[in-house]
Amino acid sequence: MGHEDLPTLELAFPGPERDRGVEAILSGSKTALTGLLEIYEHAGEAVPQAGQRFSVLDSQGRPAVTIELVDVRVVPMKEIDDDYVRAEGRGYSDVAQWRKAHQDFFRSEGVSEFLGHTPVIDDETLVVAERFRVVEPV
Known part of the structure; x- marks a missing residue:
């Protein structure tokens, strides 16, 4: 299945935050991502499942990499641990720093x-909470 046949995944909003996320996936440092369940529900989208593949788009809307989900869990924020935080690949020093960044994003103007x-x-x-592996860079 080619990139064009896959559902797409966009990290954050176009711009520096998305570009850093795509870079982190391509470098191998990012193997997890987190979404707000309320966003899925509001959009009428099903929660992704392990085994699904996505074409991750860059800030220009072009496919950058294909990933496959290997584990998907819906959990309260308090259950996120340091291991998961490291897998996010954004250089968070601990859960508190991860949480602050996600609180800020989930409460951002765009999400609101x-x-x-x-x-x-x-x-x-x-x-x-989604863990994934890179299937192929573009």
Whole structure:
């Protein structure tokens, strides 16, 4: 199955944050990503499942890499651990730093605009914790 036949995945919003994420996947340092369950629900999208493949898009909307999900869990934020945080590949020093970055993003103007409100982010907030492997760079 070619890149054009796969569902697409966009990290964050186009720009430096997405570019750093794509770079981290390509370098092998990023093998996990986290989504807010509420975003999936609001968009009417099913939570991804292990075995699914996605074409990850760059900031220009072009396929950059194909990934395959190897583990997907819906968990409260309080269950994210240091091992998962390291797999995010963004250089977080600990769970607290990971959490602050995700709280800021999930409460950002873009996410709030999409949802129609600013979400509550706390220990019980459900996130989609996905681990993946690179299938092939473009």
